[in-house]
Amino acid sequence: MTLELVTFVVQNLVEDPDALTVEAHRSDSGLRIDIACGEGDAGRIIGRNGRIINAIRTLARAAADGRERIDINLAD
Secondary structure: OHHHHHHHHHHOOOOOHHHOEEEEEEEOOEEEEEEEOOOOOHHHHHOHHHHHHHHHHHHHHHHHOOOOOEEEEEOO
16 A cells, blocks of 8 residues: 555656656565656655655655554665
8 A cells, every 4th residue: 555655656746657666675674665766857756855755755654554664765
């Protein structure tokens, strides 16, 4: 559920959704979601002062409903 939500939101933010990859990795500490995007789209995902990426993190944590820790990373 959380991965699908993050994927949906990020696909609608970027200009090149074909270059986008969103992967989830589970560990003992929780769920880590890695986002890789095409050139120029990182700024759209981060937003001014990191507002958009922080909003995505908040949505993902709300979707997880406190059941597990969620980390979202934007790959360089």
